[in-house]
Amino acid sequence: MKITFWGAAQQVTGSMHLVELEGGTKVLVDCGLDYENRREFEANNAHFPFPATEIDILILTHAHIDHSGNVPNLIKQGFTGQIVCSAPTLELSDFLLQDSLNIQLMDIRKKRKQYYKNKKKKKVKGAAPQALYTKKHIGFMLDMANVLMPGETFEYNDELKIRLTPAGHILGAMSAELEVKENGETKKLGFTGDLGNLNSKLVPDPTPMRGLNALVSESTYGGRKHGTDSRKAEEVLLEQVVDTCVEREGKLVIPAFSVGRTQAILFTLHQLYIDGKLPNIKIFTDSPLAIRSTKVYQYHIDYLNDEAKEFHKKHGSLFNFPNLHVVQDERESEYLSVLPEPCVIVSAAGMVEGGRIQMHVRNNIGHPNNSILIAGFCAEGTLGDRLLKGQDFVEIDRRERPVKAKVSRTDVFSAHPDHQQLLDYFKASNESGSLKKLFLVHGEAGQMQRLADDVGGIEEVQTPLKGQSFIV
Numbered sequence: 001m002k003i004t005f006w007g008a009a010q011q012v013t014g015s016m017h018l019v020e021l022e023g024g025t026k027v028l029v030d031c032g033l034d035y036e037n038r039r040e041f042e043a044n045n046a047h048f049p050f051p052a053t054e055i056d057i058l059i060l061t062h063a064h065i066d067h068s069g070n071v072p073n074l075i076k077q078g079f080t081g082q083i084v085c086s087a088p089t090l091e092l093s094d095f096l097l098q099d100s101l102n103i104q105l106m107d108i109r110k111k112r113k114q115y116y117k118n119k120k121k122k123k124v125k126g127a128a129p130q131a132l133y134t135k136k137h138i139g140f141m142l143d144m145a146n147v148l149m150p151g152e153t154f155e156y157n158d159e160l161k162i163r164l165t166p167a168g169h170i171l172g173a174m175s176a177e178l179e180v181k182e183n184g185e186t187k188k189l190g191f192t193g194d195l196g197n198l199n200s201k202l203v204p205d206p207t208p209m210r211g212l213n214a215l216v217s218e219s220t221y222g223g224r225k226h227g228t229d230s231r232k233a234e235e236v237l238l239e240q241v242v243d244t245c246v247e248r249e250g251k252l253v254i255p256a257f258s259v260g261r262t263q264a265i266l267f268t269l270h271q272l273y274i275d276g277k278l279p280n281i282k283i284f285t286d287s288p289l290a291i292r293s294t295k296v297y298q299y300h301i302d303y304l305n306d307e308a309k310e311f312h313k314k315h316g317s318l319f320n321f322p323n324l325h326v327v328q329d330e331r332e333s334e335y336l337s338v339l340p341e342p343c344v345i346v347s348a349a350g351m352v353e354g355g356r357i358q359m360h361v362r363n364n365i366g367h368p369n370n371s372i373l374i375a376g377f378c379a380e381g382t383l384g385d386r387l388l389k390g391q392d393f394v395e396i397d398r399r400e401r402p403v404k405a406k407v408s409r410t411d412v413f414s415a416h417p418d419h420q421q422l423l424d425y426f427k428a429s430n431e432s433g434s435l436k437k438l439f440l441v442h443g444e445a446g447q448m449q450r451l452a453d454d455v456g457g458i459e460e461v462q463t464p465l466k467g468q469s470f471i472v
């Protein structure tokens with residue numbers, strides 16, 4: 001079989017890998033949006049480097065947009081095969097894709113204005129800019145889905161069987177195992193998808209796939225170590241809440257992604273409440289997408305880890321407790337942003353780029369009693385990254401603003417394994433010694449190389465370039 005790496009090759013976004021079997025079956029693993037370079041967004045995502053009509057199966061490892069964001073476009077361009085994924089992935093993708101489409105449409109509106117202006121002056125040719133897909137194409141995904149349970153084997157034809165294995169990371173995230181029969185030989189190829197950090201809140205630890213001959217692995221945190229803070233998430237959050245909201249009577253603002261991080265933080269606060277440790281202050285969750293994702297988490301208790309299952313059994317709910325207030329609309333969000341009383345605000349998105357979180361940071365950054373807790377990875381240049389660099393002033397909404405609030409970070413809610421955890425995962429995947437080839441994707445080139453240098457016991461370790469093919 002042949003694998004071609006069409007995305008997340010020496011970069012983090014745009015996961016898309018094509019597997020072509022001898023007998024003719026073509027499998028695409030993930031079909032994410034590449035948003036590494038905003039100016040090249042259209043060029044990198046509008047067209048596929050293969051005919052979409054020829055793909056038989058699409059395996060979707062999880063719902064994040066850098067893995068699922070271009071699926072509706074694949075459908076628009078003629079893909080009519082099956083989409084293999086877990087039930088939570090299908091549900092979460094549905095509204096993450098709607099949200100992604102809304103963001104595209106906002107951008108397209110601006111571009112269209114410019115296009116029509118230029119068209120009047122006869123400066124442009126061709127059709128007006130349009131989004132990559134429409135709502136209708138998202139809807140088609142439901143009809144095309146073949147939902148698998150974790151561990152269930154799906155026999156597609158004589159040459160291909162597929163199995164999904166829990167990957168941690170976010171609700172419903174799966175690694176995919178392809179068992180391929182070629183020339184009388186059986187070969188196993190694994191794709192990790194995105195893996196989770198060990199001992200994560202809510203989701204189980206990743207389960208390594210066994211007996212593989214080749215593995216395609218994410219390497220997001222290759223070369224990096226999660227912080228030395230070995231305390232539990234409950235202790236870290238409690239310290240922040242007491243320090244900011246009780247001792248300084250300020251507001252604690254926590255930027256968090258809508259799917260995964262927000263739920264982990266709310267669950268931890270609920271645990272503190274049940275243990276009688278949470279001070280009597282209000283907790284606000286302010287992100288429409290997070291509210292919808294939270295409901296999906298509550299429907300799929302079976303996909304959670306034992307701690308969460310037990311908690312749910314005992315207390316009847318993962319997230320509902322009296323201190324928690326769900327912000328419903330934008331007006332309420334604006335009011336909350338200037339509310340004078342101590343409180344915790346959990347809002348999206350995690351890197352503090354756009355969304356309601358930017359307003360909360362803007363309105364609360366200038367007071368020394370407040371805190372901003374960065375709970376995840378912030379890409380270079382994002383507001384989250386600039387805050388972490390300890391600058392005295394940061395530009396928000398085109399105005400320089402003094403940073404008086406206390407800014408800190410924690411890795412306890414990280415959604416990816418670090419360098420050592422990845423090495424341990426590879427070791428566990430190669431227990432039988434059958435793993436001969438390892439392909440690293442979904443990471444920055446330099447960090448990926450540091451990881452590749454430290455891998456032991458596997459004959460061939462590759463960091464493929466975009467469009468590079470390998471025979472397995």
Ligand SMILES: [Zn+2]
Pocket residue numbers: 062064169194
């Ligand atoms: Zn992910």
